[in-house]
Amino acid sequence: MIPAHKINLPSKIIIGHGVLDKIGELCEKLGFHSHNGKRTIFIVTGPTTLKIAGNRLMHTLEDEKYNVSFMEVKEANMGYVNWCQDEMIEVKPDLVLGVGGGKNIDIAKLASNELGLPFISVPTTLSHDGIASPFASVKGMEQEHTVVAQTPIAILADTEIISKAPFRLLTAGVGDILANLTAVLDWKFAHRIKNEYYGHFAAMLSQQSAEMLLQNYEKIKPTEESVRTVLEALITSSIAISVAGSSRPASGSEHLFSHALDFLGSEYALHGEQCGVGTIMMMYLHDGDWQQIKKALQYVKAPINAKELRVKDDKIIEALTIAHKMRDRYTIINSGLTADAAEHLAKNTGVIE
Ligand SMILES: [Zn+2]
Numbered sequence: 001m002i003p004a005h006k007i008n009l010p011s012k013i014i015i016g017h018g019v020l021d022k023i024g025e026l027c028e029k030l031g032f033h034s035h036n037g038k039r040t041i042f043i044v045t046g047p048t049t050l051k052i053a054g055n056r057l058m059h060t061l062e063d064e065k066y067n068v069s070f071m072e073v074k075e076a077n078m079g080y081v082n083w084c085q086d087e088m089i090e091v092k093p094d095l096v097l098g099v100g101g102g103k104n105i106d107i108a109k110l111a112s113n114e115l116g117l118p119f120i121s122v123p124t125t126l127s128h129d130g131i132a133s134p135f136a137s138v139k140g141m142e143q144e145h146t147v148v149a150q151t152p153i154a155i156l157a158d159t160e161i162i163s164k165a166p167f168r169l170l171t172a173g174v175g176d177i178l179a180n181l182t183a184v185l186d187w188k189f190a191h192r193i194k195n196e197y198y199g200h201f202a203a204m205l206s207q208q209s210a211e212m213l214l215q216n217y218e219k220i221k222p223t224e225e226s227v228r229t230v231l232e233a234l235i236t237s238s239i240a241i242s243v244a245g246s247s248r249p250a251s252g253s254e255h256l257f258s259h260a261l262d263f264l265g266s267e268y269a270l271h272g273e274q275c276g277v278g279t280i281m282m283m284y285l286h287d288g289d290w291q292q293i294k295k296a297l298q299y300v301k302a303p304i305n306a307k308e309l310r311v312k313d314d315k316i317i318e319a320l321t322i323a324h325k326m327r328d329r330y331t332i333i334n335s336g337l338t339a340d341a342a343e344h345l346a347k348n349t350g351v352i353e
Pocket residue numbers: 128129176250251255271275
């Protein structure tokens with residue numbers, strides 16, 4: 001018997017220049033009419049994103065006769081998730097908006113999910129695929145890696161705002177998408193060795209979104225057009241995750257390497273940047289075209305080695321040897337790399353000297 005498998009997808013995705021002002025219209029279309037002040041919308045944002053987008057959203061919603069409450073979060077930890085929930089219990093909102101980069105969106109996603117409230121993702125940066133996926137990751141959870149929360153019911157992505165964010169964030173997003181290439185190979189591997197469920201359609205969707213960027217990396221520039229390309233790839237990748245019902249299509253051994261770096265205290269590099277370097281190395285293990293991935297990352301000025309990640313060479317080797325212990329996920333590094341093998345891998349791919 002095939003077990004029940006639920007697929008939740010965002011029902012409305014609006015991408016474009018200045019679309020932030022369409023928030024009222026979006027709420028209406030989703031069935032949340034203002035009823036002249038009877039509906040409350042709760043906004044989770046951060047200090048910078050409040051200025052960039054939060055305030056504008058609040059004024060637009062108030063003009064359209066919604067009650068608006070907001071909470072400013074500074075860090076992605078469980079303390080803020082709980083604090084948000086307490087506020088939401090008090091305010092009783094009808095809808096929650098997560099406005100910002102990964103952190104604010106993850107907190108909004110987790111807090112709203114616990115209370116059974118629908119949530120809209122309003123990204124101001126594109127540094128990783130959490131903006132559209134059902135997964136969230138904050139510090140202080142029982143599991144250190146990501147957990148299933150909920151898929152946003154809608155995504156409102158203003159390319160004008162996102163294109164003004166530092167270019168580094170966009171290229172980190174590229175790294176998180178290229179990670180799909182090794183994640184899918186690892187998934188296939190787990191299917192062959194462990195008979196783990198493998199969704200062909202989800203795998204293809206995820207792989208295609210990465211291939212598309214890999215073939216067009218020269219077009220990735222700090223422009224609204226590039227923002228749109230990366231955004232569409234991130235959304236496609238998130239849809240693959242939703243279809244698979246797990247993060248398998250977008251998270252394999254390269255993510256385990258990134259989690260291991262986090263575990264060892266890497267502070268400077270972003271999640272997508274670490275995953276990008278992980279993808280170069282894991283593709284080498286899979287005997288695939290790792291040089292092409294390296295070339296693409298280098299072209300968009302994303303880190304391709306230890307120095308650029310600001311991690312010491314020995315930490316890269318240590319991360320490679322412990323990565324398989326980061327979570328119960330069968331990948332090409334499942335039995336663990338010896339220190340010698342890790343050193344060869346990192347040297348042969350130019351990650352360390
Ligand atoms: Zn990721």
